[in-house]
Amino acid sequence: MIPRVPMSADQDKIISVHELKFVYDGSVRALAGINLDVRRGDYLAIVGGNGSGKTTLAKNMNGLLRPTSGSVAVNGVSTSEQTVAELAKVIGYAFQNPDHQLFCSSVAEEVRFGPLNLGYPEAEVAKKTELSIEAMGLSSVKDLPPFSLTLGERRRVSIASVMAMDPQVFILDEPTTGLDARETDDLMDSIDRLNIDGHTVVLITHDMKLVAKHAKRVVVMSEGRIVLDSDPGGVFADLELLLRSKLVPPPVAQLAHRLSSLGVPREVLSPEELVFHLMSGRGARK
Amino acid sequence: MTGFIDLYTEAGTFLHRTDPRVKIVAVATLSLLALIMSNLVNLLVLAAVMVVLILFGRASFKKTMLAFSYVFRVMALIVVLWPLFNPGGTPVLFDLWPIKITEPGILAGIATAVRIFCLAAAWYLLMFTTSQRDLVRGLVKMGLRFDFGLSLAMSLRFLPTFSAIVESIKEAQRARGLELDKGNFRKRAKDYVAVLVPTVITALKMADTLSLALQSRAYGARADRTYVRELKMRAGDYVALFIAVAVFAIPATVKYIFSVPL
Numbered sequence: 001m002i003p004r005v006p007m008s009a010d011q012d013k014i015i016s017v018h019e020l021k022f023v024y025d026g027s028v029r030a031l032a033g034i035n036l037d038v039r040r041g042d043y044l045a046i047v048g049g050n051g052s053g054k055t056t057l058a059k060n061m062n063g064l065l066r067p068t069s070g071s072v073a074v075n076g077v078s079t080s081e082q083t084v085a086e087l088a089k090v091i092g093y094a095f096q097n098p099d100h101q102l103f104c105s106s107v108a109e110e111v112r113f114g115p116l117n118l119g120y121p122e123a124e125v126a127k128k129t130e131l132s133i134e135a136m137g138l139s140s141v142k143d144l145p146p147f148s149l150t151l152g153e154r155r156r157v158s159i160a161s162v163m164a165m166d167p168q169v170f171i172l173d174e175p176t177t178g179l180d181a182r183e184t185d186d187l188m189d190s191i192d193r194l195n196i197d198g199h200t201v202v203l204i205t206h207d208m209k210l211v212a213k214h215a216k217r218v219v220v221m222s223e224g225r226i227v228l229d230s231d232p233g234g235v236f237a238d239l240e241l242l243l244r245s246k247l248v249p250p251p252v253a254q255l256a257h258r259l260s261s262l263g264v265p266r267e268v269l270s271p272e273e274l275v276f277h278l279m280s281g282r283g284a285r286k
Numbered sequence: 287m288t289g290f291i292d293l294y295t296e297a298g299t300f301l302h303r304t305d306p307r308v309k310i311v312a313v314a315t316l317s318l319l320a321l322i323m324s325n326l327v328n329l330l331v332l333a334a335v336m337v338v339l340i341l342f343g344r345a346s347f348k349k350t351m352l353a354f355s356y357v358f359r360v361m362a363l364i365v366v367l368w369p370l371f372n373p374g375g376t377p378v379l380f381d382l383w384p385i386k387i388t389e390p391g392i393l394a395g396i397a398t399a400v401r402i403f404c405l406a407a408a409w410y411l412l413m414f415t416t417s418q419r420d421l422v423r424g425l426v427k428m429g430l431r432f433d434f435g436l437s438l439a440m441s442l443r444f445l446p447t448f449s450a451i452v453e454s455i456k457e458a459q460r461a462r463g464l465e466l467d468k469g470n471f472r473k474r475a476k477d478y479v480a481v482l483v484p485t486v487i488t489a490l491k492m493a494d495t496l497s498l499a500l501q502s503r504a505y506g507a508r509a510d511r512t513y514v515r516e517l518k519m520r521a522g523d524y525v526a527l528f529i530a531v532a533v534f535a536i537p538a539t540v541k542y543i544f545s546v547p548l
Contacts, residue, residue: 062461084463085460085464100458103483117462118463162461
């Protein structure tokens with residue numbers, strides 16, 4: 001039993017994971033002791049190779065999975081004292097495959113499903129639906145059946161349907177898999193906006209370019225453990241650790257590593273930064 | 287986590303090595319044998335033989351228990367309900383309108399339960415000791431059209447995959463605040479639409495991809511198929527086949543020609 005954490009001390013902690021261990025079917029160890037605090041307003045990327053435990057950790061955060069040992073608290077209350085539906089009011093979770101949740105005959109109906117389940121009054125449901133559809137850029141397709149849309153649009157529908165439940169945290173599992181560059185940029189822009197509006201975003205991915213460009217904090221997972229928790233620059237500076245965790249830093253970070261003898265710092269995240277350091281480095285030499 | 291398991295357990299016993307066609311015939315004859323017998327003692331002997339055969343087939347204990355847990359429930363129901371609804375003969379043990387229980391009623395209930403056990407055991411014996419691949423191979427050799435056999439093999443192959451997908455769909459909808467298995471029947475039925483629709487659509491997409499994958503590997507390019515593994519009856523298989531047929535033929539002769547009740 002987890003005591004309620006006094007609000008004053010840990011007000012900014014929205015999800016608090018303590019010594020979390022999780023075992024599937026009594027034998028497959030997926031998480032081997034996770035400690036992690038997600039703070040209000042975080043833009044957190046959980047990265048790691050396939051099978052490193054990213055999704056298992058995320059499912060423990062919204063109660064779909066319950067800790068084998070240890071604890072997960074959301075807003076100071078242990079998840080084991082709350083139903084998945086109760087947690088859904090705080091933690092929105094968009095699954096990797098949008099086709100696993102779409103079933104209505106129109107986008108608008110699909111988006112309404114969540115807030116209706118949570119028991120919001122009709123007027124509020126309508127308002128939340130309208131806002132989410134607009135925020136995800138789906139206004140023009142809102143009367144079409146979700147299955148007639150492109151994968152990028154279906155992802156947006158699944159995120160809009162989470163958004164309509166008005167959660168404080170968005171957990172997005174591999175939101176850009178299968179999207180082209182343009183669709184990825186558009187979707188990530190919408191996700192950035194969620195964070196700017198004060199929502200906490202937890203991004204599960206192994207796309208390092210995405211992490212470099214968008215996340216403010218990165219947690220690297222390997223074999224059911226957190227091996228690093230830092231800002232993106234700090235993560236990309238540790239090439240060894242990334243490779244051991246079956247990850248490859250984005251090309252610009254790799255280039256920075258190769259150029260470190262020229263005085264370029266290892267934690268470069270964007271081409272612009274690299275150019276800046278190269279220019280200033282050359283200037284210093286002259 | 288998933289609702290479906292493959293009952294087959296790999297082992298090198300005599301039952302595993304026997305030609306699947308012989309085993310399919312044996313299931314048929316053992317089932318027929320259980321159906322023509324009505325004497326409790328005879329049925330118990332048959333049940334004991336089945337238990338020995340299952341032990342001999344070295345199926346995993348967990349799988350065996352799981353498989354039979356359903357059978358035991360049905361058996362318990364029969365033992366309880368049969369005497370209530372079929373109170374024939376004497377002596378009457380209990381008579382309080384509208385409930386009447388007789389000794390032959392109870393015995394017939396137990397015999398029927400044991401018969402159900404024998405029928406289930408015969409089928410499980412086949413499932414425990416024959417891989418899905420061999421089973422389909424046997425059926426095709428016995429005259430099932432190859433494409434039907436392939437469909438059967440693929441549906442068996444995709445059952446676990448499918449059950450994982452259903453699990454994932456349920457999770458996705460629960461994360462949207464859907465509370466399955468809560469509320470009255472109408473609400474539950476309505477809630478399951480949210481699981482059913484994505485399941486059907488995902489299944490159709492999967493089937494579509496699968497058929498393209500089959501075509502791209504030249505499925506059906508030649509009318510006369512060749513097989514990597516041909517089934518061949520060995521001496522031991524003929525012996526087993528003879529026993530399997532005799533096990534039914536002898537009691538059937540005794541019962542129907544010599545009119546001895548079994």
